[in-house]
Amino acid sequence: MIAPLHRRHFMATASAAVATSTALSPAVHAAVNAAHAPCHILGIAPSSQKLPQLASDYQRGVELGLALANAPQVKLTWLSAGPLPAAPARAVEAALRHWPIDAVMGWIPPLLEKKLSAITVKAGVPLWISDSGADITPTTEHHPLRVRHSLELCAMASALADKVHAQCGPRAFLSMGWHESGYDFVQTFQHRWRSLGGQVVGRHVAGLPEQSQEFDGLKQAIAFQQPDVVVALFSGSQSHRFTQWWQAQSALARIELAGFPWLSDGIPNTRMWTVASWPSADTADSAWRAHFEKAGLAWTPGALLGAEAGASLGSALAAPSNNARDLWASLRASPLSGPRGERLWATAASDSIGTLWVTAEPRNFRHSTAWLQCQAYPSLSASAAAHSGWTTGYFLT
Incomplete structure (x- = not known):
């Protein structure tokens, strides 16, 4: 029997986050309404040595989901985040000071989530959190401009x-x-x-x-x-x-x-x-499978989670909304949509649940x-399992 581990970083070797401003792909631009003023979203992509394709899968999934949702024109600026939260948190804080950012979204494990929540709440900017769900997160903290979904590991x-x-x-x-x-x-x-x-x-x-x-x-x-x-x-x-x-x-x-x-x-x-928490490609919705095939996007968990984020956020952006709080309120009141089928927000939008x-x-x-x-299975909470081991986000090594 192995003794419980204290939380600590697991083989953290990545360099500081690098910001790269990118417009959406041509396929996405063809699907958005250029007459609208662009919505500027700061995206955070995972940087994984274990799964080198994870960043590309998630980013391309987000863009595909936004395109299919017929959202208004969106500009994405992607940050490449390493396994430790300090560098991407600083980069986000700097970006919010210098750019007009409408929302922050990305692959954000719990330790980074804690830092970014404080930063985005102070700035009044909405935060969309995608994650593996490998660690249990507390459900007591609630903010109207924050939502979270995951692979639900x-x-x-x-x-x-x-x-x-x-x-x-x-x-x-x-x-x-x-x-x-x-x-x-x-x-x-x-x-x-x-x-x-x-x-x-x-x-x-x-x-x-x-x-x-x-x-x-x-x-x-x-x-x-x-x-x-x-x-x-x-x-x-x-x-x-x-x-x-x-x-x-x-x-x-x-x-x-x-x-x-x-x-x-x-x-x-x-x-x-x-x-x-996702179907295999041969049992998936045929329309979503066709979209992935047309985009040349592999049917991977990272891509599926990205597409779910893009499609759900894109649908909210396409609906009439007066301000960010209205937009995020509509998000929390509506099921997630994407290649995993309809999924619901858990209590206080702390995670996603579904089939x-x-x-x-x-x-x-x-x-x-x-x-x-x-x-x-019964509802999970922060007290449902012993917490021990790594603080680094799963896959982010």
């Missing part, structure tokens, strides 16, 4: 515990990357699993600095414990390496495997249980089943 982890406990049995072995080990979704899974009467019979963290090989001791630990299910929490290229490792372990073939959806990306014919998709088939024969989140 903590909710996914809780729902995964429900589904796997019911289908596989009560004895789980947790296998995870060092990067994953300090985020709240790990604690959320364990909290929910134990509340169901389940037992975590072992844990293995891969990629620790002292390990000579990434998965040292993992096979022996699983074989010794003989769990009902291995819950594998990895991301990026490490998730692919784990799945390849798993496929080679014939001695573990009878044990069930579960994890987040990207565990099976690019690795066909691996049976596993997954829960996601989850559960799968348990080889990827080549996958049949996703919609699973209503409100039926799948």
Whole structure:
């Protein structure tokens, strides 16, 4: 059992944020009404070493969503944010002093959110927050000019515990990357699993600095414990390496495997249980799938979250509104719209909630089943799981 970690930065190596002023792409300009005065939005894109395409996916998703919403003319100035919040917070504060900014939106993890909330509230500028949802955020703080949606990873982890406990049995072995080990979704899974009467019979963290090989001791630990299910929490290229490792372990073939959806990306014919807050491309809304294909945009979580942000904000911008407070009030009163389908704001717009998709088939024969989140897991709050580990936003290393 690993002792709880104190919150700290995880391998923070990125340089200061760099501001690059960009107009929207030609496809977006073709869809907006040039007769309106431009709305100037300051955007914050993630800077990820783990997922290098994340920034482009999110940015292009936002632009696609804005285009499809037929919003008035929008100018975007993107900041490239590293994993630590100080540099992008300073850049936003400077931009608000020197430019007429109508709103700030972007991929904003909780530690950066705290800094930017103070800055934007003081300036009276609305703040749109997209995030992975890997850490639980307090729901007590409320401001009328702030909204937040996410990939809902903590909710996914809780729902995964429900589904796997019911289908596989009560004895789980947790296998995870060092990067994953300090985020709240790990604690959320364990909290929910134990509340169901389940037992975590072992844990293995891969990629620790002292390990000579990434998965040292993992096979022996699983074989010794003989769990009902291995819950594998990895991301990026490490998730692919784990799945390849798993496929080679014939001695573990009878044990069930579960994890987040990207565990099976690019690795066909691996049976596993997954829960996601977004549909796979083959089960998605056909119109949104066509829009992504036409734009040459991959069906990735980052792109989907960006498109949801752009489409929802764009729809609000297209509606008559006298001021920012009216605009943000209409946002909070309306469901989110985008390629994940209709999603709702949680209490005080602290996050998004909606349909989850559960799968348990080889990827080549996958049949996703919609699973209503409100039926799948109890409401999460800041007290629902122990907080420990990294402060850096998930993926932002």
